[in-house]
Amino acid sequence: xxxxxxxxxxxxxxxxxxxxxxxxxxxxxxxxxxxLYTPMGAPRGTLTEGSAERxxxxxxxxxxxxxxxxxxxxxxxxxxxxxADHARNNWGEPDPSPKAWQRHFAASHLCKVxxxxxxxxxxxxxxAIWACERGIEVSSMLAPVIEGDIVVGxxxxxxxxxxxxxxxxxxxxxxxxxxxxxxxxxxxxxKRIAKLEKKAARSA
Numbered sequence: 346x347x348x349x350x351x352x353x354x355x356x357x358x359x360x361x362x363x364x365x366x367x368x369x370x371x372x373x374x375x376x377x378x379x380x381l382y383t384p385m386g387a388p389r390g391t392l393t394e395g396s397a398e399r400x401x402x403x404x405x406x407x408x409x410x411x412x413x414x415x416x417x418x419x420x421x422x423x424x425x426x427x428x429a430d431h432a433r434n435n436w437g438e439p440d441p442s443p444k445a446w447q448r449h450f451a452a453s454h455l456c457k458v459x460x461x462x463x464x465x466x467x468x469x470x471x472x473a474i475w476a477c478e479r480g481i482e483v484s485s486m487l488a489p490v491i492e493g494d495i496v497v498g499x500x501x502x503x504x505x506x507x508x509x510x511x512x513x514x515x516x517x518x519x520x521x522x523x524x525x526x527x528x529x530x531x532x533x534x535x536k537r538i539a540k541l542e543k544k545a546a547r548s549a
Contacts, residue, residue, distance in 0.1 A: 355393045356382075356412075360405040365431060366393070374424045382415045404447035406432045410454035417458045422465060429458045433472060436479060445486045452480030453500040460504060470508070477505035481524070489529045499530035506537060515545035 357366045366375065379392050392412075413429035432455060459473035480501030489496050502525035509518035519541045526534040 353393050355391055355395050356408065357393050360403065360408050362405070362409070369427065369431070370424075374427070377421060377424060378412070378416055378428075381418060381421065382412060384411075384415070402443070404444045404451065406435055406437075407444075407447035407451040407454075409435075410451040410458075413458045414454045417461055422462050425458055426462060426466065426469070429455055429472075433475065445483055448483045449480060449487060452476050452483060456480065456501055456504050460508075474505065474508060477501040477508070481505065481521075484528055484530070489531070496529060496531040498532050499525055502530055503532055506541075510541060510544070513548065515541045515548065519545065 353363045353366065357363060370378065375393075379390050382392050383389060384391070409428060409432040413425050413432065416428055417425035432451060453476075455476035456473050459469045459476060461469075463470040463473060478501075480499070484499060484502070489499075491497070502521055506518045506521040506525075509515070509521060519538055522532075522534045522538045522541065525532065526538075
């Protein structure tokens with residue numbers, strides 16, 4: 346193993362991302378990422394410090410998408426989008442495996458990152474829509490879970506319905522809501538559908 350790879354540990358090593366980390370991100374971007382990524386109160390430097398052997402059961406795309414959320418802060422738009430793009434470009438085909446739940450969260454993370462920067466970068470909104478569609482695709486492999494007495498919601502269904510409504514495509518938004526309701530995800534779907542049907546009727 347090359348000497349520079351031996352010096353990289355932490356989450357980057359855990360996910361086998363040493364080459365990407367060094368070849369795609371600049372030194373300043375790597376420093377910023379190490380400063381911004383502090384999950385669950387972890388110390389700065391968690392990304393590249395400490396021993397961390399590869400763990401195949403962890404989904405690397407999900408990790409990178411989550412990292413993009415941590416980096417999506419004012420002044421770090423380009424870095425956040427560069428990291429999000431790596432997750433998007435390596436998404437691959439749907440996998441009905443134990444990793445499906447990890448992809449569920451990955452799609453949600455990517456949707457949030459891209460949608461945040463939709464007004465600054467022309468490609469951000471189409472990429473947010475792509476992420477929503479991937480999350481909806483993965484939802485066909487999952488059964489909604491219950492937390493307490495409430496069925497969990499689904500960010501990608503909700504966000505895509507909002508996007509289609511803002512685009513004036515009310516029928517598409519209605520279809521998204523119906524599909525989310527059919528698959529059992531919690532939200533005020535009936536109220537949304539009723540509102541969208543009124544808008545669709547007025548625009549006809």
